[in-house]
Amino acid sequence: MKPASNIAMSQKEKEHIIAETVSTYGERLLTFIKPKVNSHEDAEDILQEVWYQFSNLSNISDIVNVSSWLFSVTRNKITDSYRKRKTENLEDFTYEDEEGTLMIRDILLLDSAADPELALFQEDIWESIFAVLEELPEKQRSVFIAHEFEGKKLQEIADEQGKNIKTIISRKNYALKHLRSRLSELYKDLND
DSSP, X not given: OOOHHHHSOOHHHHHHHHHHXXXXXXXXXXXXXXXXXXXXXXXXXXXHHHHHHHHTOSOGGGOSOHHHHHHHHHHHHHHHHHHHSOOOOGGGXXXXXXTEEEEHHHHHHSOOTTOHHHHHHHHHHHHHHXXXXXXXXXXXXXXXXXXXXXXXXXXXXXXXXXXXXXXXHHHHHHHHHHHHHHTHHHHHHHHO
16 A cells, blocks of 8 residues: 555645646636636636636646646636626616715615705606616616516516526616616716
8 A cells, every 4th residue: 555645746746736837827817818807807816716726626637638627617717707797787876975885776765855956866867767768678678677676586577578587687787788878977977
């Protein structure tokens, strides 16, 4: 029977292989990831997850093709990052004031009975939102309204419409992107 030290690679050998692999593939992997994510920080996070998984392998020397393994794991991590990304909603629109950050939704829900200026402001926001919603195709508009204003879950909307959940998520995201694009001036005004 072989001693345990001969069966598994030493920690020093493992660290050497990891350092060499990071040096050899680090930039290539980062270049591979960047066009597939939103920011440089996201790309670096994904790369760190790849290195973490690589460094936690019990016997790195068993990998036959390191390049293939790294790019395969990287593709999987990119896919995972898309899956983790939450469906965006109106809460993404924020307003900074001297008291901190308010969501547009919070502003719309404030009691404006004693503040006519706030009431007019809320009315302007609602008018802008509904005007932009009217520009959307019916299917996107109905998903957005059902989710944001009626509080229905995306899966519930998918079931009601007899559509795949991915289709409903896609419609919601298209609607939100359109709203963001068209309401960007209002958003800038809120932050100025």
